[in-house]
Amino acid sequence: MTQEAIFxxxxxxxxxxxxxxxxxxxxxxxxxxxxMPSYGPEMRGGTANAITIVSDDYISSPIISRFDSVIxxxxxxxxxxxxxVKPGGMIIYDxxxxxxxxxxxxxxxxxxxxxxxxxxxxxxxxxxxxxLGAFVRATKIVKEETITEALKxxxxxxxHKLVPLNxxxxxxxxxxxxx
Amino acid sequence: MGDLKLMKGNEALSExxxxxxxxxxxxxxxxxxxxxxxxxxxxxxxxxxxxxLQAESExxxxxxxxxxxxxxxxxxxxxxxxxxxxxxxxxxxIASAELPCLLANVVRGGPGxxxxxxxxxxxxxxxxxxxxGDYKLIVLAPSSVxxxxxxxxxxxxxxxxxxxxxxxxxxxxxxxxxxKVVLFEQMPRKTEFPDWATTGKKPGKDRNYITSLxxxxxxxxxxxxxxxxxYKEIEKNEIRYQTVNLEDAEYVFTGFGLVARICIKAxxxxxxxxxxxxxxxxxxxxxxxxxxxxxVAPQLKGILDVEMNAGQMVEDVxxxxxxxxxxxxxxxxxxxIPSPEEILENFERIYIKxxxx
Numbered sequence: 168m169t170q171e172a173i174f175x176x177x178x179x180x181x182x183x184x185x186x187x188x189x190x191x192x193x194x195x196x197x198x199x200x201x202x203m204p205s206y207g208p209e210m211r212g213g214t215a216n217a218i219t220i221v222s223d224d225y226i227s228s229p230i231i232s233r234f235d236s237v238i239x240x241x242x243x244x245x246x247x248x249x250x251x252v253k254p255g256g257m258i259i260y261d262x263x264x265x266x267x268x269x270x271x272x273x274x275x276x277x278x279x280x281x282x283x284x285x286x287x288x289x290x291x292x293x294x295x296x297x298x299l300g301a302f303v304r305a306t307k308i309v310k311e312e313t314i315t316e317a318l319k320x321x322x323x324x325x326x327h328k329l330v331p332l333n334x335x336x337x338x339x340x341x342x343x344x345x346x
Numbered sequence: 347m348g349d350l351k352l353m354k355g356n357e358a359l360s361e362x363x364x365x366x367x368x369x370x371x372x373x374x375x376x377x378x379x380x381x382x383x384x385x386x387x388x389x390x391x392x393x394x395x396x397x398x399l400q401a402e403s404e405x406x407x408x409x410x411x412x413x414x415x416x417x418x419x420x421x422x423x424x425x426x427x428x429x430x431x432x433x434x435x436x437x438x439x440i441a442s443a444e445l446p447c448l449l450a451n452v453v454r455g456g457p458g459x460x461x462x463x464x465x466x467x468x469x470x471x472x473x474x475x476x477x478x479g480d481y482k483l484i485v486l487a488p489s490s491v492x493x494x495x496x497x498x499x500x501x502x503x504x505x506x507x508x509x510x511x512x513x514x515x516x517x518x519x520x521x522x523x524x525x526k527v528v529l530f531e532q533m534p535r536k537t538e539f540p541d542w543a544t545t546g547k548k549p550g551k552d553r554n555y556i557t558s559l560x561x562x563x564x565x566x567x568x569x570x571x572x573x574x575x576x577y578k579e580i581e582k583n584e585i586r587y588q589t590v591n592l593e594d595a596e597y598v599f600t601g602f603g604l605v606a607r608i609c610i611k612a613x614x615x616x617x618x619x620x621x622x623x624x625x626x627x628x629x630x631x632x633x634x635x636x637x638x639x640x641x642v643a644p645q646l647k648g649i650l651d652v653e654m655n656a657g658q659m660v661e662d663v664x665x666x667x668x669x670x671x672x673x674x675x676x677x678x679x680x681x682x683i684p685s686p687e688e689i690l691e692n693f694e695r696i697y698i699k700x701x702x703x
Contacts, residue, residue: 190524201524
């Protein structure tokens, strides 16, 4: 199984971390992983994204232009990446943030009211974990329980007290995907 | 089996430097490789006592490398394109004085200050000289984070074996991306130094004198002849490359570094459409793996060389096949990266539909 995903949103929404947590999870499960961030001027306020590939096999190119999954946290990301989802792939978007939703009929579309749910958890910063929850439930590319361990590896130790809140958000995210 | 970690290319390179028992790093920060100095400043001296110094400029850094290499120490610097340009004078001196040292160029888009995005436009600078005079670097082109680790160790070894500067020619994307890496065990720092090193005159021995200045032409020619003989020896012994699916190939995609991996993906897509494509990836770009191209050329309908520049390595590929097959080029510049789909489209445009631009 291979999952070629792109996490995209505004700089500061935690899209790079989402990809990184997924990459760590893949590694913990002995899969091949590659995480390629955008690091250009878009890091300073525009759109940021991270291509993340998790696979049971050797990963040839870390650079891809068609994706199995697009996880979009803002409107520009939906606009930019909807056309680049492979037929049969999926797009997961934050429906609180997006006024013009994706329209393709040959892909699966999940609308997750991520920002709204994050506000309910009293911390908008967990939006990324919420969306990641939906992604992992929909793709099953890694086990949901692996995420806790990955989170501990990505977060510096002084932030480990935030792991339970992040996992709560993750679990809320999973509940928006029913197969 | 060493430690398994998920690391950025730049961090992996830095960690490998520490583990290879590097004695000193002199550098000056520049995107997209600033993580190197940051990582070393955080980790290195406490672990091995390695010297990590932010010089006042790249010009200063390369001359510090010259000095420490002259003292027989294992030394390394890193930079990105504009910074590497500033180092060319010192590099020519080091090559002339036949000192081992390791450099990494995390290439970004140029010319000029350019952009911070990845590029391969410094190929000519790296393999055809760069500084003045007839000299060569040994140039290694990693295509994965793992090779960023492996080539630090290999680079130090080759540099010391041939008393020659070695360059790791990589790019911003490999520097920034994260992959799994297996790290080699910590190696001890050297306690004994080569007999040519300037470590202080011993009683009864002549003093060691390291210089690149030889006013007498006869002497300078002699040194040039010795250097050229060494480069021939390197060409004989140190060629490294990777090939994929050459056995039945009618076409070859070729590129170095990151682009080679994009070529492999494009090859998989081409094979799925029924085109018999293989891939050649030079791992050393000097010495260039001429023979592998020459050997496969007679069975081919053509080669597509792909680079993140306006077409540099393609000249070496053309020299290698010497007219035995067609060699076409596709490239992106200024920080843009070609996608696998783009490579496939251009292959079909050139070789299947027979169109020219």
